[in-house]
Amino acid sequence: MFSMLGAxxxxxxxxxxxxxxxxxxxxxxxxTDPTGLTGLLPNPGGFRYYSVAASVPHKDExxxxxKVDGLVDxxxxxxxxxxxxxxxxxxxxxxxxxxGWRVPKTPFEGVLLSHLLDAAGVRxxxxxxxxxxxxxxxxxxLTLAQARRPDVLVALKMEDKPLTYDHGGPxxxxxxxxxxxxxxxxxxxxSVTETVIPGYWEEYGYDIDGWLDGADRSV
Numbered sequence: 001m002f003s004m005l006g007a008x009x010x011x012x013x014x015x016x017x018x019x020x021x022x023x024x025x026x027x028x029x030x031x032t033d034p035t036g037l038t039g040l041l042p043n044p045g046g047f048r049y050y051s052v053a054a055s056v057p058h059k060d061e062x063x064x065x066x067k068v069d070g071l072v073d074x075x076x077x078x079x080x081x082x083x084x085x086x087x088x089x090x091x092x093x094x095x096x097x098x099x100g101w102r103v104p105k106t107p108f109e110g111v112l113l114s115h116l117l118d119a120a121g122v123r124x125x126x127x128x129x130x131x132x133x134x135x136x137x138x139x140x141x142l143t144l145a146q147a148r149r150p151d152v153l154v155a156l157k158m159e160d161k162p163l164t165y166d167h168g169g170p171x172x173x174x175x176x177x178x179x180x181x182x183x184x185x186x187x188x189x190x191s192v193t194e195t196v197i198p199g200y201w202e203e204y205g206y207d208i209d210g211w212l213d214g215a216d217r218s219v
Contacts, residue, residue, distance in 0.1 A: 052200060056135040056165075056186055064170055066154070070130070070191035073121035080170055083156060086111045091151050093176035096212055108174040110155035114148040116190065128196040131173055132189035140173065140184040140199035141208065144192070151176035154187065177215035181206060 061080045069075040089112050095103040117129075122144065129147045131140040146152065155174040156163060163169030168185025175182045181201050202208050211217055 052135070052137050058165055059134060059170055059186075066171060066188060066190065068116055068120045068190045070193055071123040071126035072117075072192050073123060074119065076116075076120055078116075080156075083111055083154065083171065086115065088156075089150075089153060091153055091174065091176050093151065093174075094212070095180050097180050098206070106158065107160055108153055108155045108176075109157040109160070110153040110171075110174070112150065113152045113154055113173070113190070114150075116154060117144075117147060117192070120192070122192050125194055126192035128193045130189075130191045130193050130197045131184045131187060131199070132191070133184055133186040134188040135186050138184055138186070138200045139197075140182055141196050141202070142175065142182070143196060146175070146209075149175075149177070154190075155183075175210075177212055177217070178210040179207075179212060182210040 066078045090109045153174045173184045
């Protein structure tokens with residue numbers, strides 16, 4: 001009995017380390033898996049790891065830049081320190097993928113997208129936003145009204161920690177009321193456009209809006 005109890009306690013102690021190791025393995029494996037089959041592997045932490053690019057560079061304080069341009073009066077480029085210096089907002093929402101996995105009540109923290117748009121001065125003809133990423137491949141879109149919601153962030157933290165590379169760090173989009181494919185990883189560009197330009201997965205038939213079932217769609 002005591003040996004079983006000891007094994008159980010050891011398992012509980014080791015669990016966080018085993019989970020961390022499995023998370024790292026999935027992250028590395030997914031980045032070198034052209035088939036996407038690593039997305040089918042079980043992950044007790046809930047998250048899966050996806051990339052549509054063959055490789056993605058690492059960015060940090062020394063070389064990360066986020067450009068805000070397009071139909072704006074004041075184009076701008078932000079480094080990590082500049083983004084961190086802006087007012088930060090915390091949003092807690094469910095992370096849900098079209099594949100069916102879900103991580104409830106996940107906290108994200110960062111700069112309201114509306115704050116960056118207001119600072120840039122959106123021109124009257126600007127009606128939508130196109131997001132690009134430093135993987136060189138992925139893109140996403142929102143209408144201007146969606147982008148101005150109070151639950152849409154340029155996120156710097158997830159689960160109260162700086163965004164890791166595998167989770168799209170150092171900066172990603174977080175659109176709380178939408179499926180997670182709308183929350184573009186490795187965010188590098190925010191461009192105001194006249195019309196919605198379908199993102200990467202929308203070109204393959206995904207819903208352009210991507211609302212979660214039961215989400216509050218009011219803007």
